[in-house]
Amino acid sequence: MQKNELKTPYFMIDEAKLISNLEIAKRLKELSGVKLVLALKCFSTWGVFDIIKPYLDGTTSSGPYEVQLGYETFGGETHAYSVGYSEDDVKAVADMCDKMIFNSQSQLKAYRHLIEDKASIGLRLNPGVSCAGQDLADPARQFSRLGVQADHIDEEVFSSIDGVMFHMNCENKSADNFITLLNSISDRFGRYLDNMQWVSLGGGVFFTWPGYEIEKLAAALKAFSDKHGVQVYLEPGEAIITKTTDLVVTVVDVVENGMKTAIVDSATEAHRLDTLIYNEPASIMEADENGEHEYVIGSCSCLAGDQFCVAKFAEPLEIGQKLHIMDSAGYTMVKLNWFNGLRMPTVYCERANGELQKLNEFDFQDFKRALSQWSVQ
Template identity: 80%
Template sequence: MIKNELKTPYFMINEGKLIENLEKAKHLKEVSGVKLVLALKCFSTWGVFDIIKPYLDGSTSSGPFEVKLGYETFGGETHAYSVGYSEDDVREVADICDKMIFNSQSQLAAYRHIVEGKVSIGLRLNPGVSYAGQDLANPARPYSRLGVQADHIDPTIFDSIDGVMFHINCENKDVDAFIGLLDAISQQFGPHLDKLDWVSMGGGVFFTWPGYDIDKLGAALSAFSKKHGVQLYLEPGEAIITKTTDLVVTVVDIVENEKKTAIVNSATEAHRLDTLIYDEPASILEANSEGDHEYVIGSCSCLAGDQFCEAKFDEPLEVGQQLHIMDSAGYTMVKLNWFNGLKMPSIYCERSSGQIEKLNEFGYDDFKSSLSRWSIS
């Protein structure tokens, strides 16, 4: 399979770049004793789990389908968490997960009888402190529904659970900031943690970011674990797959209305939703900030404000030219949708050998069957 003959749009996962991140994860485990479980809510493309599995300890989920996927395709430890379980959800995964983490004391009370003796039981706590760049992603924001606040906890509950989970980071690239959060949690919940077997610090710790001091993080995690006598977990998502994947698109038209817009055969609304939700412009591989030719990179959806970014180029763009929208793995493929009936990007992996492996492609039948399977007769 020849890369320049592939039809756009498509995602290309680079195995070599993925392994670079995984080697950093391996180093963190070695210096800290922490266990790492892949956050499937961020990345669920199981066709490359063969690359990831040797480095991590399992997977963690935010809903029953993710639990099943982790159990079937990843193996190792399978952690189940949901902001709101139904009884059917709990019964569906009780026999295939190793840990079940409840979001509230009421959910724990309602469903404990179903899972007791089958799984290690945990509870999510909300310490009221966090690190998040945007309020939308801040789990400690006012009126948060995520986890139990310290002043709401029944202290006796720690005698009947095995662990707790804190998820209080979002793209935290500051090791000192994270260590500060660890200290705050230790101070606030220390006597409770001393009774437990494990503590998960959730995801959002960007330890694979260039220049991140992994050894400093490892020392802090190791100290926390020894202080409270617990096995520590992190739930990396973006940290594992950051900078590994491009969304490759083609310029299909160029229009001008005071600014030039290159319309590509993709859309943030359908194929890179977080660009739209968080108003964070994408980055284009072919762009040059010093270039003389500036364009809006616009989508082909009908949403007026749907654009990837504004970028400068050394030469004028042309219809038929391909562009690589970088860092398009995390919270991207898991959010694909059929808005406007646009063609869903295919998914490929470029192996370290140079071989291009097709993981999935989508067509009209997938679009049609996602909306209805049976007609009313």
């Protein structure tokens, strides 16, 4: 299989880049004693889990199928968390998870008896402070439903749990900023934490970002762990998979209506949803900020405003030309959908030795089955 022969659209996961993120994760673990569980909500392409497994301690999840996926394909510790469990959900995952984290005191009360002999039990607390660029992704936003807020805590609850989870960061690239949040948690909730076995500090700590002060982060995590006598966990998603994967597309048309638009054989709405939800333009590998030729990189969906970005190029784009939409793994492959009946991107991994391996491919039957399996009689 040669790269230039592959049909677009496709994702290409680069093993060497993934390993360089994982090496940083390993270092953080060694320096701090923290355990790391992969947040499957961000990335769950299990075909590459054999690469990730030696570096991390397990997985964490947001819904029952993620628990099962982590249990079956990753192993290690399986953390189960959900914003809202049904009784069936709790029963379904009880025998698969090592830790079960409830989002509210009412859920804890309702379902504790189903899990107490089977897993370590935790409760999500809302620290009331956060670092998140957008309100939509801010767990401490007004009226947040994510975790128990400090003034709603019934102190007796701590006698019936082993640990707590906080999640309050989104792409936080500053160790200092994280430490401020950590200190606030320690001050505000410390007397409860002292009686816990473990504390998860959630995800969103971007410790693989270039220049991130890993040593500073590690020292703070270690001090927190020593002070409260707890095993600390982080739940990284984006930090593990960042900058490892391109979505490769082909220019299928160029139209000009005031601006040149290159239409590609993919759409943000179907294949890169967060570009649209968070209004964060994608980056194109072939772009050149000093280039003279400016294009909207437009999706081939029917949504009028569906575009990847505006970018400049040194040469005019040509129909048939491939473009690499960079950093397309986190919160992307987990959100793929069949809108407009577009071709679903194939998924490949480029191994560190240069070999290309196909992890998934989709066809019309997959599209059809996603819509109905049976017709009315």
